[in-house]
Each structure stands twice: as C-alpha cells, then as structure tokens.
Amino acid sequence: MAEQFEPRIVAFLCKWCSSAGSDLAGVSRMQYPPNVIPITVMCSGSVSPLYIFDAFNKGADGVLVSGCHPGDCHYIKGNYYARRRIAIVKKLLDFIGLEPERFQMSWVSAAEGKKYTQIISDFVEELKPLGPQTKLRRNI
Amino acid sequence: MKKKTGVFVCHCGINIAGTVDVKKVAGDLAKHDGVDVSEDYVYMCSDPGQNMIIESIKENKLDNVVVACCSPTLHETTFRNAAKAAGINDFQCEIANIREQCSWVHKDMDKGTAKATKITKSAVEKVRQNEALEPISIPVTRRALVIGGGIAGIQAALDIANTGYEVILVERNPSIGGHMIQLSETFPTLDCSQCILSPKMVEVSKHPKIKLMTYSEVQEISGYVGNFNVKILQKPTYVDPDKCTLCDECTKVCPVVMTNEFDMGLTGRKAIYIPFPQAIPATYALDIRGCPGLVPIACGKCADVCEPEAIDYDMKAEIIEEEVGSIIVATGYDLYEKENLSEYGYGKYTDVLDGLQFERLCSASGPTQGKVLRPSDHKEPKEVVFIQCAGSRDPELHCAYCSKICCMYTAKHAMLYKHHVPDGQAYIFYIDIRSGGKGYEEFVQRAVEEDGVVYLRGKVAKVFEDKGKIKVWGVDTLAGKDIEIDADMVVLATAMRPSEGASELVKKLKIAMDKDGFLAEAHPKLRPVESVTSGMFLAGAAQAPKDIPEAVAQASGAAAKAISILSQERLFHSPMVAKVSLNLCTGCGMCVEVCPYDALSLKDGKVEVNEVLCEGCGTCQATCLRAAINVKNTTPSQVHEMIRASLGG
Numbered sequence: 109m110a111e112q113f114e115p116r117i118v119a120f121l122c123k124w125c126s127s128a129g130s131d132l133a134g135v136s137r138m139q140y141p142p143n144v145i146p147i148t149v150m151c152s153g154s155v156s157p158l159y160i161f162d163a164f165n166k167g168a169d170g171v172l173v174s175g176c177h178p179g180d181c182h183y184i185k186g187n188y189y190a191r192r193r194i195a196i197v198k199k200l201l202d203f204i205g206l207e208p209e210r211f212q213m214s215w216v217s218a219a220e221g222k223k224y225t226q227i228i229s230d231f232v233e234e235l236k237p238l239g240p241q242t243k244l245r246r247n248i
Numbered sequence: 249m250k251k252k253t254g255v256f257v258c259h260c261g262i263n264i265a266g267t268v269d270v271k272k273v274a275g276d277l278a279k280h281d282g283v284d285v286s287e288d289y290v291y292m293c294s295d296p297g298q299n300m301i302i303e304s305i306k307e308n309k310l311d312n313v314v315v316a317c318c319s320p321t322l323h324e325t326t327f328r329n330a331a332k333a334a335g336i337n338d339f340q341c342e343i344a345n346i347r348e349q350c351s352w353v354h355k356d357m358d359k360g361t362a363k364a365t366k367i368t369k370s371a372v373e374k375v376r377q378n379e380a381l382e383p384i385s386i387p388v389t390r391r392a393l394v395i396g397g398g399i400a401g402i403q404a405a406l407d408i409a410n411t412g413y414e415v416i417l418v419e420r421n422p423s424i425g426g427h428m429i430q431l432s433e434t435f436p437t438l439d440c441s442q443c444i445l446s447p448k449m450v451e452v453s454k455h456p457k458i459k460l461m462t463y464s465e466v467q468e469i470s471g472y473v474g475n476f477n478v479k480i481l482q483k484p485t486y487v488d489p490d491k492c493t494l495c496d497e498c499t500k501v502c503p504v505v506m507t508n509e510f511d512m513g514l515t516g517r518k519a520i521y522i523p524f525p526q527a528i529p530a531t532y533a534l535d536i537r538g539c540p541g542l543v544p545i546a547c548g549k550c551a552d553v554c555e556p557e558a559i560d561y562d563m564k565a566e567i568i569e570e571e572v573g574s575i576i577v578a579t580g581y582d583l584y585e586k587e588n589l590s591e592y593g594y595g596k597y598t599d600v601l602d603g604l605q606f607e608r609l610c611s612a613s614g615p616t617q618g619k620v621l622r623p624s625d626h627k628e629p630k631e632v633v634f635i636q637c638a639g640s641r642d643p644e645l646h647c648a649y650c651s652k653i654c655c656m657y658t659a660k661h662a663m664l665y666k667h668h669v670p671d672g673q674a675y676i677f678y679i680d681i682r683s684g685g686k687g688y689e690e691f692v693q694r695a696v697e698e699d700g701v702v703y704l705r706g707k708v709a710k711v712f713e714d715k716g717k718i719k720v721w722g723v724d725t726l727a728g729k730d731i732e733i734d735a736d737m738v739v740l741a742t743a744m745r746p747s748e749g750a751s752e753l754v755k756k757l758k759i760a761m762d763k764d765g766f767l768a769e770a771h772p773k774l775r776p777v778e779s780v781t782s783g784m785f786l787a788g789a790a791q792a793p794k795d796i797p798e799a800v801a802q803a804s805g806a807a808a809k810a811i812s813i814l815s816q817e818r819l820f821h822s823p824m825v826a827k828v829s830l831n832l833c834t835g836c837g838m839c840v841e842v843c844p845y846d847a848l849s850l851k852d853g854k855v856e857v858n859e860v861l862c863e864g865c866g867t868c869q870a871t872c873l874r875a876a877i878n879v880k881n882t883t884p885s886q887v888h889e890m891i892r893a894s895l896g897g
Contacts, residue, residue: 142359154882
C-alpha cells in the first residue's frame, strides 16, 4: 500500500488572536499534526483572495484563514471584511469545482489554544480522504 | 547587489532540539538560495548567542538576519536590538517561530524538522524584501481628559494634576462625587464617606491645573494617542455659578417636585436644586425635564426671587473642543435595574430597598437625618432581612458574575442597623461570604460576634407583603430548614452594572467591552489599567465591580500610565504602515472606505496615507485591485514568496 497521504496546508493567522492562540497551544504542549505551515499576518482582513489562490496554485491541499472573533478584531473591523471576502472566495472556489472542505475560515482568540489544536486536527482529517489537490495546481 | 542573509537557529536547550534536528535545519538553510551564513547555538537569547549574531553580521557584512527560535512575542525585541547593535536596521531581523508553532506541538522528529525548515525558509523570503524603517515620531499634547467624576475619576485627575499636567475632568451630573458621596459609612473602618471624599472634591474645584466640566458629556472623539480631539457637550444649568450665592430662595418658590436622585428616590426635590449641600461646583441647576417652561410667562418664580440675578433662561448648550494626549475612562457603575428583580418585590413594595437607598437611610445627611426608619410609615424596623447576591452569581436569570463588594457592604449595613436599632434583629441570606481584603474578614466576624447579626446560608425563594409585614421565605441550607421571617424591611445587595450610557461612550472611544458590558482591559493580568486603544486607560468600577480602595488604586495606576505619555515630548509609532505606489493608484477610493482608522484620503486623484493614524492592519492592501497600496514589510510580494517557501517550493 502506498504511503498515507499527508495534506499540505497553509494557514494565515492574524497576529493578535489566532497566532497568539497557536502560541498558547504550544506553551500548553497541546499536540496536533505537523501538516500546517503558519504565516502570520497583521489582520485576517489583510488576507487577499490572491494569497488563497496562490497557495492552491503552488500546491496547497488546504488553506486556512483564522482571525479574531467577530467583534474582537484588534483593528476594530478587519475581520468583518475578511468574513465577507472569504464568503465570496468560497463561492468562487466552489464554482471552479474545488472541494469546499479545502478552504476554511475560523475564529480563534489568544485564549483558545485548545480550539486551534482541534481545528488543525479536524482539518487534516477532513483533507486526507480527498487526496492531493490538483485542480488549481500549476505544473511548475 | 545581491543581499546577504544570515540564519541563526536556536536549540533552546531541548525545547526545540527535542523535536527538531536543529543542525539539520541550519544545514538545509545554508543551502537555501541567498543564505550566506547558517549557524546554530544552544541558547540564542543568551549573551554569547546574541554576540554570535552581532559578530556574524559584522564579519560577513550581512544585510539581514533570521533567528529561528521562540515566538516573536518573546525575543523579537532582543534580536532586533542585537541587529541594531551590529549596525543594521532593526527591521532587517525577522523571527521564525519554530518553538510554540512547531517543536512544542509535535513529537515526530523528521516531520518536526521538515516543518521547522519550511517556517525558517519562509522567514528568509520575507526578510530579504524587508525595508529598513525608522519609527514615526509624533508630538504629544500634554494634557489629559478624565471622563467620570466619581472617586476613581477624582483620584486620577488629582494624581495627574499634581504632577503639573493639565486635566479636564468631565462629569455628566451637576456635581462630582459619584456614588461614593451617597454612602454613609465605608467598610472596614466605618469612616464617614462624605468626610473622606469631600476634601478631595474641594481640592479638585480649587486645583489650578484641573478644568472641571460638570453637567457635560463627551460627544465625539477623534485622533490617536498623544493627540486626541474631544468634543464635549456642556448642558445648560440655567444658573450662573459665579452669581449664585446658594441662598436657597429659589427652591422655596419652585412649584415642581421631582424625584431626588441623590436620595435614590426616597425623597423629592424641586426642579431647581442643588444635588447635595457639599456639591462641587457649589451651585444650583434647573432641571428642564420638570420645569414648566423656560419663558417667564410659564412660571419664572425662581428668577423673580433670585436677588443676584443668577438665573438665565437663555443659557444654551455649548460644544467645547479640547485637545488632549491621553484619556482615562472612569464611568463607574449603576445598580441592576429594579424591574429585573421582581421576585424580591423590588420596585413593588416600598419597604424593599436597594443597598444605596439603605445607605441614604443611614446617612446623617439623608432623608431621615441618619435614623433608620422604614419609608412606608416612618417607624423603626425591628426585623430587617438583607439578601445578598440579588442579581449576581445567577447565570440563568441575572448576571453571572460576582459583584464583589456586596458581602462587605451587607455586613456593614447589618452592623450599622444594629448600631442605630440595638434591640432590632438583622438577618443576612448569603451564598458564600467573600471577604478577601485587608481587615475584611475581621470586619465580617465583628458583625457576627459583636453585633449579633444572624447569617443564614441559602437563597430567598419569595418576598411578599402580608398584614403590614414583609414575609421572607427562604431556606437555611446548613440547618436544612425552611425559614420564614416577618420582616419590617428588606434590603437587597443588588448587582452592579456598568453605568448607563457606558456602551455608547465605548463606541465613541473605540475601546472594547467585555461580555457583561464592563470596559475591557488590554490584558487581564499584565495590562489591567490599559484599554485596547493606546492612550486610553480604565479606572474604577467601569472596568469591573470593585470597592473604593481598589478603584483608587486603579485610578492612580491609570494616572501613572497617562503621565507616562504626557511626560514625553514625542511618541513613536510603528513604521509598518501603508504605502501607496502612485503609478499604480487610480484613485478609486475603495481602500479609503474600508480603512478602520480614517488614515487614507484622496488627494489629487491619488490615495494619501496619514502615517500617524495608520496602524498597519493591511485591510487596504487586501481591498486594492491593483496592488497599489501595501503595508511596508508585509507586501503581497513577500507573502507570495512565503507561501512558496511554506509549500517547499
């Protein structure tokens, strides 16, 4: 049997909540699969749809955007913009034919290390049966 | 010329090296395009570790460095300072977090090592495109605004003013003093509340550095730390405080009787009134909610008898604009609304009182001149039931939180009652006694042992009127018995709530509230007096229920924080702000609309960034269709390279 498929995930984490939440998961020594490479951005509102498409183009099997809970944005309302933008991106990806499970958004506060752990673990489990993402992958 | 990059991978003892093969990461990075030096060391943050980085930058003439170690929240400053010491710009140093986000959350050495390598490569790609930046310097307006004139606001204003900086103290009521001035005695010493507060109030009114604005409300705030612009609405009192001689002739002729807020509705007052004898500023105010009309034809009796001609019906509301460098919010608390506590007959029976009403009954300046008499028939109550946690600690029906001060003030109330009515009996229903604080536990013991107060552990089920008595049905859970008391009076230790209007003010200030509506501090442990907005600080019960010593301590803390801003001539602001590529910008204005800080504007068909207002969130960057606006050092070009490195490309 072939080696089990390990999805490659890029996670865009906002600096103030989700990245801090993932730091807390680390400080608390919670364990989750090593499939995710985090990229810390200032705010989930700064995540351009192009970042998401670029990640899929470059071969990501899944993309996560995680920000502060609605109402708790460090930058007042950046995550509201993110939420709206991501809803559209999700529709577009669906239209293209990409499995909707491959792109997720979550709200993780600086106190939610456990939640971050859970989200990553669930995401990896959901992606495994889908196999490699080839739809948007550029043959480079 | 090609930029030279150095990578320094930390073992952090076994914290990183336990799951990540640090030597392999350093080896792989050495082969990465553009990396000239790649080294590892057991503790990079130690002095020898930092020196290793400094020496390497100098020796190899590195343009930028990546330190792969713990979270940037911990040692980013350490390593950026090291970079600076080596002669390169501090923004040429980036951190790759391979501990919290890698070694600590994984067990598999191979996978951990592979992930750490990708994280580090991603940081290398970022740092190679970093610009050297210098902090943005802004001047400071060296005055403070304090919102709320209770004990917390008074203390904060005095502390700031005594260091020599000007303070504007805004209070929405006609007098400062807050709820503390309504209290009779204070626990655990039984000092007279007015006697300890009024000297501070007088000091505020006489202080040359304090501009007191009573009967005023903050309407609008703009600006940023060091330079806030505030619009304050000064409501008309229709009485000129400079002319008023406090002769009290006007109240004798005023035909309108209104509820006296100071006595918590236990008495009435006239439409023209002085809130209480020690009011600061010492002057009368005309309450237009009750006044028949501001035209002399409608009434005009007060103006007729006013010899110094202090009454001016033509007085208008004014909007006053002020500039300040820092703001302290001390808006205090209100009691939980009466209508929410109908199970205790609160608001229904005259002799069911709240804690503040009981304070007024005990107060020498109160409606009964300090005699404890029941409001309904002015007789001395012989059996009084005090009910703690009325609205607190009840997540199903009321507030989930503990109002913190009620255990202590109920013990005080029962004690004061026994001092006034020695042959009376005081019962207290409680869930737990929380008496943490200096001298607090001893105070509760004194109530039990010296004053014979009866504590009953349990909740009250029902309060109802029966044959001139107030029947209290409850349960004593320690004895396992039902209790029925024929009380003459019931006093509720009502929950504390954020003061009315606090939520609107929060929106104007752009600070945050917690789930209960209290003001949110920046960090519950390490930044308890700062709000989430820089330059704005919190004091007193507006932040959470607290007693007088705690409110005073927090106010002094907030004042010290405010002074730390005012004492500087200039402040520094992160230079990671938005930058417009003028050749790409078409002036569509989409970014202007989404900016949460109003930092962008259109000028001559192009977008312009106010670097002082910009916080660098990047919302504009994600909105721009032409990549014409980018946050320095987090540009799309950098993120795209980071994505490539993250995916092992």
